[in-house]
Amino acid sequence: MPKAEEIVNVMEIEKALERTKSRPPGKIHEILNKALRMKGLSLEEVAYLLNADHPNFVDRMLETAAKIKEKIYGERMVFFAPLYVSSHCVNDCEYCGFHKRNNAPRKKLTQDEIRSQVKTLEKMGHKRLLVEFGEDPVNNDIDYIVDSIKTIYDTKIRKGEIRRVNVNVAATSVEDYKKLKEVGIGTYQLFQETYHRETYEKLHCGPKADYERQLFAHDRAFEAGIDDVGLGVLFGLYDYRFEVMALVSHAQYLDSTYGVGPHTFSVPRWQPSETVEWNKPLVNISDYELLKIIAILRMAVPYTGMIISTRESPDLRAKAFKVGISQTSAASRTSPGGYTKDSGLSQFDLSDHRSLDDVMLSILKQGLLPSFCTACYREERTGKAFMDLAKPGNIHHLCRPNALLTFKEYLEDYASPQVKKLGEKIISKYLENIDKEKVRVETEERLSRIEKGERDIYF
Ligand code: SF4
Ligand code: SF4
Numbered sequence: 001m002p003k004a005e006e007i008v009n010v011m012e013i014e015k016a017l018e019r020t021k022s023r024p025p026g027k028i029h030e031i032l033n034k035a036l037r038m039k040g041l042s043l044e045e046v047a048y049l050l051n052a053d054h055p056n057f058v059d060r061m062l063e064t065a066a067k068i069k070e071k072i073y074g075e076r077m078v079f080f081a082p083l084y085v086s087s088h089c090v091n092d093c094e095y096c097g098f099h100k101r102n103n104a105p106r107k108k109l110t111q112d113e114i115r116s117q118v119k120t121l122e123k124m125g126h127k128r129l130l131v132e133f134g135e136d137p138v139n140n141d142i143d144y145i146v147d148s149i150k151t152i153y154d155t156k157i158r159k160g161e162i163r164r165v166n167v168n169v170a171a172t173s174v175e176d177y178k179k180l181k182e183v184g185i186g187t188y189q190l191f192q193e194t195y196h197r198e199t200y201e202k203l204h205c206g207p208k209a210d211y212e213r214q215l216f217a218h219d220r221a222f223e224a225g226i227d228d229v230g231l232g233v234l235f236g237l238y239d240y241r242f243e244v245m246a247l248v249s250h251a252q253y254l255d256s257t258y259g260v261g262p263h264t265f266s267v268p269r270w271q272p273s274e275t276v277e278w279n280k281p282l283v284n285i286s287d288y289e290l291l292k293i294i295a296i297l298r299m300a301v302p303y304t305g306m307i308i309s310t311r312e313s314p315d316l317r318a319k320a321f322k323v324g325i326s327q328t329s330a331a332s333r334t335s336p337g338g339y340t341k342d343s344g345l346s347q348f349d350l351s352d353h354r355s356l357d358d359v360m361l362s363i364l365k366q367g368l369l370p371s372f373c374t375a376c377y378r379e380e381r382t383g384k385a386f387m388d389l390a391k392p393g394n395i396h397h398l399c400r401p402n403a404l405l406t407f408k409e410y411l412e413d414y415a416s417p418q419v420k421k422l423g424e425k426i427i428s429k430y431l432e433n434i435d436k437e438k439v440r441v442e443t444e445e446r447l448s449r450i451e452k453g454e455r456d457i458y459f
Contacts, residue, residue, distance in 0.1 A: 001216050007253045008195050008215070013043070013245040020047040028057050032064045035299035038072065038393055046248050046300050050241040058292050065295035065323045068302050074396040075430060076371040076403035077363055078327040079356070080128035080166070081121050082309070084336045085109050085148050087345050089134030091170075091206035093193070095234065097273030097334075097347045098134050100206065104275060104345045107336040108139050114148055115155045120339040122160030124331060124356045125414035127372040127406065129162050130189065132347075135170035135208060142176045145169055149183045159413050159455055164374035166230070170208065171217035177224030186377045187263050190217050191232035195246030199238045199282075218250075222258050227383025229254070230307070231262045235290065236270030236281030244293055248300045260383045264305040264327065265297055271311045271348040287316050291323055298324030303390040310352040314359075317352060318366060330359040357416050364422045369430050371403030372410060375458035400434060401443040401459050408450045 031045045041049075049061060086108040092100040109117065121129065129152060133140045145167075152162050164186040171190060180188065192214055194200050200211045208214065218229045231250055233243045247265060255261035269290060270281040285293075290312075297306060305326040308317055317328065331354070333339050335346035352359075363370050375398065376386055389395045404427055411423045427447070434440040439459070446457045 001219060002253075002257070004197075004212055004215055008246045008249050010197070013047075013242060013249065016044050016047040017051065017241055017245065020044065020051050023048055023051075028052050028060070032060055032299075035064055035302075036067060038068055038302045040302060041248075041300045043245060043249060043252075046245060046296060047241075049296050049299070050244055058288065058295075061295045061299070062291060062323050065298040068298055069322070069324050069326070072302055072390075072393045072396060073305075073326045074400050075367065075369045076373075076396075076399045077321060077325070077368045078128070078305075078371045078373060078403075079126070079359075080130055080327060080329055081124075081126045082130045082132055082329055082332050082334065083114075083117060083121065083152070084132045084334055084338065084347065085114065086133045086136070086140045086144075087336050087347070088136040088139035090136050091134070091204065091208040093205075093208060094203040095193075095237065095270055095276060095278065097275045097345060099275070102275040102345070106139075107344050108144075109148070109336050111147060111151045113337060114151045117337065117339045118152050118155040118162060119157050119160070122155070122157050122162065123414075125160075125372070125410045126356070127162060128164045128166065128186070128374055130166045130168060130329070132168045133170075135206070140169075142172070142179050146179050146183045149180075149185065153184065159409070161456075163456070164377050171213050172220075174220050174224045177221045177226055181225045185226070186374070187228045187230045188218075188221050188226050189230035189232065189264070189266065190214070191234060191266060191268075192246070192250070193234045194237040195233065195243055195250070196238040203237065218254060218262075219257075222254075222260075227258070227260050228263045228377070228386070230264035230266060232266030232268065232307075234268050234270055235285045235293065236283055238283060240283070240285055240289060240293055244296055244300075247297070251301045251304060260387050261301060262304050263382075263386070264307050265301070266307045266309075267294055267297070268309060268311055271351070273346065273348045275345065287319075290316065291319055294320055294324040302393070303387065310350045311348065313351040314354060314362065318362065321363070321366065321368060328359075330354070331356040357414070357419055360410070360415065360419050361422065364419065364426050367426075369400070369403045369426055370407050370410065370423075371399065372406035373399065373402035373458065375402045378458070397436070397439070398459050400430060401439055404431060404443055405446055405450060405457055405459075408447050409455055412450060
């Protein structure tokens with residue numbers, strides 16, 4: 001295993017943040033111009049941006065990031081739903097509603113209950129899930145996790161099925177990661193929560209309190225053959241400048257070590273939960289700062305997808321979609337069983353309570369194209385094969401036609417009349433924007449096959 005300093009060199013990060021508090025004239029302009037070339041930024045350049053707080057600078061960062069997002073990802077927005085499978089947890093993380101000290105009854109879904117949750121999500125139109133389990137070697141052992149994932153893939157209704165299961169489980173061993181790989185997971189997501197060791201150790205109790213176990217988890221996943229991983233920070237625990245530098249540093253480390261950077265960054269902000277004593281985050285992060293964070297990450301690591309959840313309000317989410325977010329959840333529930341029964345212990349409070357169809361409508365009004373695409377994972381375009389397309393900015397040649405095809409399925413099978421009407425217009429608009437004629441003609445032909453009842457066609 002590497003040394004922690006190889007992933008996050010605290011001294012270097014702190015020095016860079018100090019050094020870049022003052023800057024030569026024109027420095028921000030120079031960095032933003034470099035960002036537009038979409039080759040990423042150095043840690044020093046990221047530090048300059050993080051230290052530039054004047055709204056004139058931040059607004060220009062948001063504009064630059066929006067251009068990069070448009071060029072790399074185009075107009076598509078990929079949708080998924082979280083599925084909380086078990087709230088049993090042996091850890092006592094200060095910020096989380098599932099922490100051990102909380103005596104509220106725990107829930108672990110049976111395989112039948114998982115089937116019922118999945119059917120409900122499929123009836124909404126979801127095709128991608130992110131499954132979440134608390135850490136509990138007895139209640140949520142690896143066999144239970146693997147069985148649950150199998151159940152999800154096996155649960156199909158008429159035209160509904162889950163085509164990709166991303167997974168958020170506690171840091172574990174190479175052997176367990178191999179089992180996750182075998183069962184066919186999409187992305188393995190694990191957040192460091194805070195990269196600041198002292199804060200990390202103060203906020204965690206239980207096996208997760210081991211900072212290095214968490215930090216090296218992605219290396220163990222790579223060792224087990226998982227080449228698609230997601231990183232994240234829970235913003236609101238420590239200074240966001242440090243956290244962003246550490247996140248970028250971790251991404252650079254994975255890229256230089258394995259030739260494969262992270263598939264996604266997640267940018268959750270701490271939210272209250274009825275079982276957590278705090279009523280505000282340890283460090284306040286304003287909406288404007290969160291948008292700045294997203295913009296800087298988009299510029300620093302342009303090939304990495306970025307996820308925002310329903311922790312955030314509809315208004316903030318709409319702004320974030322513009323400046324860098326490429327994947328989002330909708331109609332989420334954060335308690336096991338929450339999709340069929342509105343009760344039980346939930347991990348945190350949500351700010352966006354809209355239905356999937358309502359979120360679709362607002363996305364369409366923004367001129368974006370909803371997508372339920374899972375093509376890369378199913379075509380084995382993961383790891384290096386994915387990076388070879390994503391890094392030069394060529395992935396949108398696949399994302400756009402696949403978004404059109406999967407959104408068309410949504411319109412045919414699940415959409416309200418209003419979404420269907422506006423959705424068809426958006427489909428026509430972006431079909432025209434496919435620049436390669438052969439692909440455009442082929443997409444048109446596949447769209448009419450979907451209209452006739454065929455499903456699951458992708459590039
Ligand atoms: Fe358990 Fe995860 Fe919550 Fe910590 S954050 S208490 S590990 S569910
Ligand atoms: Fe994601 Fe690949 Fe589909 Fe694009 S084509 S949305 S990168 S799965």
